[in-house]
Amino acid sequence: MLARSASTHASDPYRAGLELGSALCDNHPEVIFLFSSVHYGHSNELLEGIYDSLERDDTVVVGNTGDGFYETGGVGDIGAAALGLNTQGRVRWHTAVAHGVHEHSAKTVHEALAKLQAELQGVQPAFMFLTSDFKVDPSILEKIIERETSVPLMGGLAADDNQMAFCALYNREVHYDAILLLAAVGDIDFRIVIGNALTTPIGKPGVIDRAEGSKIYTIDGTTAMDFLERETGRPLMQSDRGVTSLTIIDTDQPEIRRLRSLAPGFSSTDSSLGLYGGIERGKTVQVRLAQPDEILREVYEIAEQVNADDFDPAAAVIVSCAGRKWVLGERIDHEVKALAERFGHNLAIAGFPRSANSDRCGGRRATRATCFTT
Numbered sequence: 001m002l003a004r005s006a007s008t009h010a011s012d013p014y015r016a017g018l019e020l021g022s023a024l025c026d027n028h029p030e031v032i033f034l035f036s037s038v039h040y041g042h043s044n045e046l047l048e049g050i051y052d053s054l055e056r057d058d059t060v061v062v063g064n065t066g067d068g069f070y071e072t073g074g075v076g077d078i079g080a081a082a083l084g085l086n087t088q089g090r091v092r093w094h095t096a097v098a099h100g101v102h103e104h105s106a107k108t109v110h111e112a113l114a115k116l117q118a119e120l121q122g123v124q125p126a127f128m129f130l131t132s133d134f135k136v137d138p139s140i141l142e143k144i145i146e147r148e149t150s151v152p153l154m155g156g157l158a159a160d161d162n163q164m165a166f167c168a169l170y171n172r173e174v175h176y177d178a179i180l181l182l183a184a185v186g187d188i189d190f191r192i193v194i195g196n197a198l199t200t201p202i203g204k205p206g207v208i209d210r211a212e213g214s215k216i217y218t219i220d221g222t223t224a225m226d227f228l229e230r231e232t233g234r235p236l237m238q239s240d241r242g243v244t245s246l247t248i249i250d251t252d253q254p255e256i257r258r259l260r261s262l263a264p265g266f267s268s269t270d271s272s273l274g275l276y277g278g279i280e281r282g283k284t285v286q287v288r289l290a291q292p293d294e295i296l297r298e299v300y301e302i303a304e305q306v307n308a309d310d311f312d313p314a315a316a317v318i319v320s321c322a323g324r325k326w327v328l329g330e331r332i333d334h335e336v337k338a339l340a341e342r343f344g345h346n347l348a349i350a351g352f353p354r355s356a357n358s359d360r361c362g363g364r365r366a367t368r369a370t371c372f373t374t
Contacts, residue, residue, distance in 0.1 A: 001188075001373055002027045002086040003315035005348035007071035009079040013040035017049020020082040025054050029084030031093045031182075033129075033317055034063035034170050035070070035352035036080035038160040044174050046080065059084075060093045062182050063170045064131045064158035066352025067322040072340060075333045077161075083315055083350035085372065091126075091186035094119045097171050099178045102135035109136075109144045112179045125183035127190055127370075129317075130155035132179040134167055137214065139278035141179075151183075154192050154370045156319040156354030164263070190372045191313070193305045195298040203231025205249055205286040208279065214263065216273045219285065224273035231287045236262075245323070246275070246285040259288065261323050290327045299334050302369050303342040313343060313371030318351030325353045339369060 006023030010016040016036075024032065032050065040046045051057060063082075071081035085091075096115035101108045116128075128149070132141065134157040145153065158167035169175040206220035206227055219227040228236050228244070236244065248258040260275040279285075306313065316339055325332045336349060 001090075001314040002029075002088070003084065003348040003372070004029075005072050005081065005083045005315070005350045007069065007073055007076060007079060007081040007350075009076060011039070011078075013043055013045040014049040016040065016080055017046045017051075018053050019049075020080060021050040021053025024082060024084035027084055027086050028056075029054075029059055029086050030091065031060045031062065031085050033083040033085075033350050034061055034080065035066050035082075035350055036063070036170075037068055037076070037078045038065045038163075038166060038168070039078050040080070042166075042168070042174065042176075047170060047173060050082070060095060060182070061170055061172060062095060062129065062131075062180060064180075064352065064354075065160055065167045066354055067159045067161055067325060068353055070318045070320070070336050070349060070351035070353075072336070072345065072347060072349040075336060081350040081352075083317065083348055085315060087186065087188060091184050091188045094125070094183045094185065095171050096181045097169070097175055097178050099175065101133050101179050102177050105137040105140040106144060108179055109141055110148075112181050113144070113148060116181045116183055120183060120185065123185055125151055125185045126188050127151060127184050127192070128153040128155075129182040129184075129370075130180070131169055132157050133169065133177050134158055134160075134164065135177060136179065137278050139214075152190075152192055154317070154319060156352070159322055159352070159354050188372060189311070190370060191306050191311055192370045193302045195302045200289050200291055200294075201247070202287040202289055205284050206231075208281050208283050208285060211279050211281050211283075214260075214275050214278050216275065216279060217270065223271035225271040228273070228287055232289075245288050245290070246279075247288050248279065249284040249286060260285075261321070290323070292327055292331065295324055295328060296331065296334050299338045303338040306339070306369060306371050307342055311371065312373060313347065314373045315348040316343075316351075316369055316371045318349060318369050320351065320353050322353040339371075 008016045008019040068077040069081040098108045098112035160167045169180045210217040216224040245259045245261045263274040
């Protein structure tokens with residue numbers, strides 16, 4: 001496999017695309033994973049710059065906006081990163097996009113899966129990459145993907161610098177309010193390694209008495225906000241986003257670990273609690289607090305797991321939780337350093353901090369490293 005990554009901090013979207021395309025074009029990439037900050041807006045100019053530099057239109061470009069980006073050279077807040085792969089014909093890349101996840105999450109996810117299945121014509125892919133607008137209900141997305149696919153899958157929800165106002169997906173053109181699926185068919189070796197530190201439990205578990213969608217109203221006979229204050233010993237503040245979360249305790253499936261992080265503006269006048277992803281009445285939850293040192297330790301464990309069977313990757317995609325970025329601050333660059341130090345600084349890396357991850361673990365403050373070779 002020929003793999004190369006590049007990044008840019010250019011403020012103009014077309015110039016940024018030219019820089020990325022020029023850096024990757026010598027490898028004649030079959031697919032490019034593109035992750036950018038939200039600052040390039042709604043135009044197609046970023047993609048136009050990439051394709052103009054490549055001087056070919058058969059390259060598949062997929063990706064999304066995030067809370068910044070990851071690349072071999074480090075972590076950026078403004079700009080874009082791209083990872084180009086050329087498997088020399090060993091892999092065929094197929095995509096499907098469906099729109100309307102905000103109002104019709106379930107219907108749109110089903111539509112995207114149906115489109116991809118029609119594209120594949122019965123062929124089983126080696127793995128899939130998924131990205132979606134953060135307006136999707138992650139709990140619905142999670143259930144459908146878990147029930148209707150058996151293919152290894154990684155990805156996450158697009159983000160927009162923690163504003164929760166606008167995000168975009170990339171699939172040859174810019175898409176909004178959508179879900180994107182990429183399938184890799186052919187001879188490709190990969191590892192998907194997940195780090196999902198459940199953080200430190202605080203206080204006692206409680207049972208949700210009333211919840212609607214992604215909002216909790218009461219837990220253990222008291223308001224959701226009062227429950228969190230009771231168990232943590234202090235009022236919850238907006239600065240607790242990324243630090244405080246709820247873990248869902250499922251005694252029937254203890255191997256499945258799910259966190260629900262606090263959404264922006266998580267509290268309202270009725271003392272309810274807004275979360276990333278839906279949650280149901282009757283579920284048992286417990287407050288958790290993130291510990292930066294534990295998160296960092298886990299990042300280096302991921303790199304060791306990738307190399308556990310002498311796997312020698314050519315490239316890696318990192319999808320991490322924006323909450324980790326809020327907790328770690330400047331130390332977020334260890335998300336990249338861990339792989340670069342383990343496999344050499346020539347390892348082609350791209351990725352993004354996202355609103356929520358997609359995998360069969362269901363964790364919310366997680367990081368994933370997907371490494372490829374052929």
